[in-house]
Amino acid sequence: MAPCHGLLSGLLAVFYLYAGGKKVTQSREQLQPMMGWVDTVPMPLVRTIGVLEILGAAGLILPPLTGIATWLAVAAAIGLVLVQVGGAALHLSRGEARQIGLNIVLLATAAVTAWLGIAWL
Numbered sequence: 001m002a003p004c005h006g007l008l009s010g011l012l013a014v015f016y017l018y019a020g021g022k023k024v025t026q027s028r029e030q031l032q033p034m035m036g037w038v039d040t041v042p043m044p045l046v047r048t049i050g051v052l053e054i055l056g057a058a059g060l061i062l063p064p065l066t067g068i069a070t071w072l073a074v075a076a077a078i079g080l081v082l083v084q085v086g087g088a089a090l091h092l093s094r095g096e097a098r099q100i101g102l103n104i105v106l107l108a109t110a111a112v113t114a115w116l117g118i119a120w121l
Helices: 003-025 043-066 071-093 097-120
Strands: none
Touching (some): 003 043, 043 071, 071 097
């Protein structure tokens, strides 16, 4: 794995472990100040997104560390791209175009991570 690929994967994993962990463990009221969108999304879906983010983070890190099924890191990065596409679409549907900056950065970072992963398979 190239050093820049490992750094990007690590940064994405830390972000998604944090964000996913919050979605899985916190109440709607606790999430509301940071994630205003939770007021219109059923909590089981919020929890599911959190679990997907945690699984994506694990998928970015564990296969390259173990050397087992390293293609799963690419699949995880692609999955996280899809999570951000959904997040941006949600913001746009709520008239929150100004809120998609982080989604775009995370989407681009996950896409670059997937691309670098393919290059190093």
